Amino acid sequence: MVADLVIRGGQVVADGAVVPASIAVNGERISAVCVPEQPIPAAEEIDASGLYVLPGAIDPHVHFKIFNAMVDDFETASMAAAYGGVTTMMPFVSGTERMSVAEGISHWIAEGQRRSVVDFAVHCRLRPDPALIDQVPQAFALGVTSVKMFQAYRKRGMLFSDDLLLRTMETVAAHGGLAMVHAENGWVIDHLEDRLLAQGRTAPEHYLASRPHAAEAEAVARAITLAKLAECPLYVVHLSTREGLDEIGRARARGQDVYAETCPQYLHLTDAEMGRQKGLAKIAPPLRWDADREALWRGLRNGFVQTVGSDHAPFTVEDKRIGETNIFEAGFGMPGIETMAPLVWSAALTSDRLSLPQVAAVLSENTARIFGLYPRKGAIKVGADADLMLLDPRAEWAIRGAELHSQAGYTCFEGWRVRGKVVASFLRGRPLLRDGKVQAPPGYGRYVPRTAGGRAEGCTV
Numbered sequence: 001m002v003a004d005l006v007i008r009g010g011q012v013v014a015d016g017a018v019v020p021a022s023i024a025v026n027g028e029r030i031s032a033v034c035v036p037e038q039p040i041p042a043a044e045e046i047d048a049s050g051l052y053v054l055p056g057a058i059d060p061h062v063h064f065k066i067f068n069a070m071v072d073d074f075e076t077a078s079m080a081a082a083y084g085g086v087t088t089m090m091p092f093v094s095g096t097e098r099m100s101v102a103e104g105i106s107h108w109i110a111e112g113q114r115r116s117v118v119d120f121a122v123h124c125r126l127r128p129d130p131a132l133i134d135q136v137p138q139a140f141a142l143g144v145t146s147v148k149m150f151q152a153y154r155k156r157g158m159l160f161s162d163d164l165l166l167r168t169m170e171t172v173a174a175h176g177g178l179a180m181v182h183a184e185n186g187w188v189i190d191h192l193e194d195r196l197l198a199q200g201r202t203a204p205e206h207y208l209a210s211r212p213h214a215a216e217a218e219a220v221a222r223a224i225t226l227a228k229l230a231e232c233p234l235y236v237v238h239l240s241t242r243e244g245l246d247e248i249g250r251a252r253a254r255g256q257d258v259y260a261e262t263c264p265q266y267l268h269l270t271d272a273e274m275g276r277q278k279g280l281a282k283i284a285p286p287l288r289w290d291a292d293r294e295a296l297w298r299g300l301r302n303g304f305v306q307t308v309g310s311d312h313a314p315f316t317v318e319d320k321r322i323g324e325t326n327i328f329e330a331g332f333g334m335p336g337i338e339t340m341a342p343l344v345w346s347a348a349l350t351s352d353r354l355s356l357p358q359v360a361a362v363l364s365e366n367t368a369r370i371f372g373l374y375p376r377k378g379a380i381k382v383g384a385d386a387d388l389m390l391l392d393p394r395a396e397w398a399i400r401g402a403e404l405h406s407q408a409g410y411t412c413f414e415g416w417r418v419r420g421k422v423v424a425s426f427l428r429g430r431p432l433l434r435d436g437k438v439q440a441p442p443g444y445g446r447y448v449p450r451t452a453g454g455r456a457e458g459c460t461v
Helices: 074-083 101-115 130-134 136-141 162-174 186-198 204-210 213-230 242-253 264-268 273-281 290-302 317-324 340-350 356-370
Strands: 005-014 017-026 029-034 045-047 052-055 057-062 086-093 123-125 146-150 178-182 234-236 258-262 388-398 417-427 430-434
Touching: 005 356, 005 388, 017 052, 017 356, 052 356, 057 074, 057 340, 057 356, 074 086, 074 101, 074 430, 086 101, 086 417, 101 136, 130 136, 130 162, 136 162, 146 162, 162 178, 162 213, 178 213, 186 204, 186 213, 204 273, 213 234, 213 242, 242 258, 242 290, 258 290, 264 290, 264 340, 273 317, 290 356, 340 356, 340 417
Parallel strands: 005 045, 005 052, 057 086, 086 123, 123 146, 146 178, 178 234, 234 258
Antiparallel strands: 005 017, 017 029, 052 388, 388 417, 417 430
C-alpha cells in the first residue's frame, strides 16, 4: 500500500521514549510507526532530520467570546492554537440564561464546526441552578462528559454551594463523567476583597491578599471530600499552590480518582508581576510565589499534576488597564493558548524540569486519557488521528505580543526567550502549520464527541 504521507528521519516521542522512527499516514490516521530503514512508498515524504516529532498538543482549558466580553472567538482562538502547536482544544461552553444545557452546547458545537481551525471537544460550564443540574444528562447525550463548577465568584452568581456541588457530582458520577472545579473559597475571597476595598488597598500589589493560598487549599480539600461522597472522579483546574497540591497528593495516595491541571503562568510567573504588569497579570487564582512554582514543577514530574492547560482568557489591554488604579475592577484572565506548549517544551529543552516524553504526556496523552479522547488523540500509534507536530530543538526565539494571533494583542511573557519551535504540524493527516503559516481553513476543525467512563487509566509522567 502506498501511504499518503511519510515523515522520515525524525526523533519520535512516543510510548515514554524518544526513538528514531518513520511515521506513515493514510487518510486521517497513522497507518505505521516503524524503523527508519523500512521502505514505505508514499505520495509525499517529509524529511524530519534533526527534528522531534510529538503528538499535537491538546489544550484542556480554553475560554473565548462565549456570551461574554472576551475578544477572541472560535476562529481566532483556534488560529492562535494552531500557531502554538495545539491541534485539539477544549473550550468551556454554556448558553444564555434562556438556553437549556443542550441548547447551549449545541450552539457552540455548531459554531465550532463552522469556524474552528483545529479539532475541538467541549466542557459543560454549569451555573448553580437546580434546573440546569437536572439537565446535565443532556450534555452526555451530546458527547460532553466533563462538567465544570465554581467554588468562587459569589458576587457574579457563579458560586456553587456545597449541596449543589454534591448534587451535581452525584449526577455526573451516575453517567460516568468527570466533575471539574475552580477551587477557591468564594466566601472567604469576598470578605477579604471587601475589607481591602474599605481600606482603600486597591493597588495591583494588594490583589494576592484577597485570594490567599489557604482559600485554594481549603476549596480543593472540600471538593475532594464531596467527590468522595459522590464517588465521582474530580479534576481541579488551574492549580496554583503548593498547599492545594498537597491536598491532591494525599487524596491520590488514598486511591481517590483526583486529577490536577496547572498552567504556564503558574509554572513561570510570580506575584511580583502584579507590580510590573498590573492588571494585565490579574488572573484567578492569582500568581503565587517561587515555592509554589517549584512545587508545581515537581508535581508534573511525579505525576500528581497530570496536565497543563493555557486557561486562555483574552481581554484587550484597554480592558485590563483599569486594574492600574483598582485591581478589583479589572477582568480576570490572560491570553495563553499560543504560548502554552512552547513554554513547556522550552523548559524541557533548556533544563531538567521535564523530559520530552513527560512533555508529550502533560501536553497530549494524559489530557486525552483523562477526557476520553484516547487513543484517537494524544498518541503516536497506529490507528490514532495523525495529529503531529515537528519541533526544531535548535530554534530560539522571543515571545512578542505583536506577533501572536490572539485578538488580545499582548502577552504576559513579552520578551521571554524560548527554545524550540514548531516548523510544521498536521491535523488528521492534513497540513495545519507549514512555512510559518496556518494552512487549514476555518471549518476544518471537527467536533470530537466523547464516551463516558474509563477515561484516565494509564496516565504517565
